[in-house]
Amino acid sequence: MELFRSPSGTRDWLPPDSERMAYLISAFAAQVELANYRLVLSPMFEDSGVFVRGVGDESEVVTKEMYDFTDKGGRSLALRPEGTASVVRAFLQHNPPVPFKAWYVGPSFRYERPQAGRYRQHHQVGIEALGPKDPYLDFEVISMLMNWFFSLGLRDLVLKLNSLGDDNCRPPYVRELSSYLEKNQNLLCVEHQQRWQVNPLRVLDCKKEECIAVKENAPKIKNSLCPECSMHFETLLSCLDEHKIDYVLDDYLVRGLDYYTRTTFEVACASLESSQNAIGGGGRYDNLAKALGGNDTPGIGFASGLERVLLACETQGILLPAVPSPKVFLADITGGGKAAHMIHVLRTLGIACDRAFDNRSLKSQLRQADKSGAILAIVVGEKEKEANCVQLKWLFPGDKDRFIQLLTVAADSSRDAGTNGRIFSPESDEPEKRDIIERYRLSDVLPEDLAYSAIKEFFRNA
RNA sequence: GUGGUCGUAGCUCAGCUGGUUAGAGCGCUAGGUUGUGGCCCUAGAGGUCGCGGGUUCGAAUCCCGUCGGUCACCCCA
Numbered sequence A: 001m002e003l004f005r006s007p008s009g010t011r012d013w014l015p016p017d018s019e020r021m022a023y024l025i026s027a028f029a030a031q032v033e034l035a036n037y038r039l040v041l042s043p044m045f046e047d048s049g050v051f052v053r054g055v056g057d058e059s060e061v062v063t064k065e066m067y068d069f070t071d072k073g074g075r076s077l078a079l080r081p082e083g084t085a086s087v088v089r090a091f092l093q094h095n096p097p098v099p100f101k102a103w104y105v106g107p108s109f110r111y112e113r114p115q116a117g118r119y120r121q122h123h124q125v126g127i128e129a130l131g132p133k134d135p136y137l138d139f140e141v142i143s144m145l146m147n148w149f150f151s152l153g154l155r156d157l158v159l160k161l162n163s164l165g166d167d168n169c170r171p172p173y174v175r176e177l178s179s180y181l182e183k184n185q186n187l188l189c190v191e192h193q194q195r196w197q198v199n200p201l202r203v204l205d206c207k208k209e210e211c212i213a214v215k216e217n218a219p220k221i222k223n224s225l226c227p228e229c230s231m232h233f234e235t236l237l238s239c240l241d242e243h244k245i246d247y248v249l250d251d252y253l254v255r256g257l258d259y260y261t262r263t264t265f266e267v268a269c270a271s272l273e274s275s276q277n278a279i280g281g282g283g284r285y286d287n288l289a290k291a292l293g294g295n296d297t298p299g300i301g302f303a304s305g306l307e308r309v310l311l312a313c314e315t316q317g318i319l320l321p322a323v324p325s326p327k328v329f330l331a332d333i334t335g336g337g338k339a340a341h342m343i344h345v346l347r348t349l350g351i352a353c354d355r356a357f358d359n360r361s362l363k364s365q366l367r368q369a370d371k372s373g374a375i376l377a378i379v380v381g382e383k384e385k386e387a388n389c390v391q392l393k394w395l396f397p398g399d400k401d402r403f404i405q406l407l408t409v410a411a412d413s414s415r416d417a418g419t420n421g422r423i424f425s426p427e428s429d430e431p432e433k434r435d436i437i438e439r440y441r442l443s444d445v446l447p448e449d450l451a452y453s454a455i456k457e458f459f460r461n462a
Numbered sequence B: 001g002u003g004g005u006c007g008u009a010g011c012u013c014a015g016c017u018g019g020u021u022a023g024a025g026c027g028c029u030a031g032g033u034u035g036u037g038g039c040c041c042u043a044g045a046g047g048u049c050g051c052g053g054g055u056u057c058g059a060a061u062c063c064c065g066u067c068g069g070u071c072a073c074c075c076c077a
Helices: A017-033 A048-054 A084-094 A135-152 A170-183 A190-195 A209-216 A227-242 A306-315 A337-348 A362-372 A382-387 A400-416 A450-461
Strands: A045-047 A068-070 A076-079 A100-109 A121-130 A157-163 A261-269 A278-284 A299-305 A328-332 A353-355 A376-380 A389-394 A422-424 A437-441
Touching: A017 A100, A017 A121, A017 A135, A017 A306, A045 A048, A045 A084, A048 A076, A048 A084, A084 A100, A084 A121, A084 A299, A121 A135, A121 A306, A135 A157, A135 A227, A135 A261, A135 A278, A135 A299, A135 A306, A157 A227, A227 A261, A261 A299, A261 A306, A278 A306, A299 A306, A328 A337, A328 A362, A337 A353, A337 A376, A337 A450, A362 A376, A376 A382, A376 A450, A382 A389, A389 A450
Parallel strands: A328 A353, A328 A376
Antiparallel strands: A045 A076, A068 A076, A100 A121, A121 A299, A157 A261, A261 A278, A278 A299, A376 A389, A389 A437, A422 A437
């Protein structure tokens, strides 16, 4: 029978990459929790209307990329294509006090052709801040994103900024743009000749040569901003200047989600070769709460795709930490029961350890110990079982000097304890190949037992 | 949704213009040491050559289709 595979556009995360993803998330949480953003977990699916009315019924994300379905109760639902609309829906449903500052993490779903850095299920972290319309909140949000990237060690980042105006100044601007596009519509690319009226702003985002030529002479939103919007944007820019956060202004940054007002931004990573080089983006959405049927509440936030951030780290040679393997490994050739008991005690003492199963040969178990990265093997054979002791075998090589130093500590503590200590030290011309094997008494009442004491001592000094 | 490209072992890949039982390295398992890892040596397991059809005496190899990966467009994280 043919094996099942993960669906197109999805992938499995196995160690160590899975752990690097987890690291990204915890680094993000640490960053935003400094600023009092708190975790919100919302459902992975919502009433389709949340996205149709929130993200926009003209946006590509909704019209052609949404995983929507009807459930057994006849409800029209959709897997969330992004996080913001869900969080704002949750905000309106529970009506918490403002300012409401949330961070989130979880999968998003878009039905599109997979590509480098683009998946049908991808994972985003993000923050949303609802309530204040203050431009200094815009600064806070943007600086959170940048600080997280900097804390990971990422370089070659380009922060792109634009302001899309508000209800006062955007409609007149869109009319002005429309009439300009109408005059030049035969010069637009094939697709936009048909579609420019649906959302004129999207033409500004088009990368076709024809449209690029047209938009160069198109009216710019920055020249049409009302005084309030203009002041808001200027305040943000000067604050970014003051704090040495570099940015470039991009008149064409309109972004594909319809809810944005005023500030929009995107962070591109220059070291990502593919065209999917945006590793974070967001903006202000002062009309979103109202569009979802709630009270008029301003808000701003961003989302960042973890897959792309990880990719960006890799292209820059940044190796994020994975979970280290246990340093203690148990080899039991008397059936395995002794190992079961010892490993249980060690873990109770908070010492990470692993063991072999299936009663394999000692050679096999030690091979496994070596491959696991352990530096200490605990060996139980018939002789040890009879004498009620265990053998501690230190696994070389590695950082030899360091280990030898630690061994000295462990050996000293064993002598103090009056045990028989080291019993076996094979002759060898090469000191680094000399095995150091020690035996420690093992009682049936274990936590204060000498073998465990020696191991604890070792890790206290490690 | 459109287009390019690639599918041979767990991984990285050989396999020339069709020609017997499909190979290597790494990895995995075991043995060489009747109870001691790493290096070395030996052996073993693992593949309906993505799948289906066609051409042919004969297909991993050529043709068509299909599925999957990948890359680009579109759009986005």
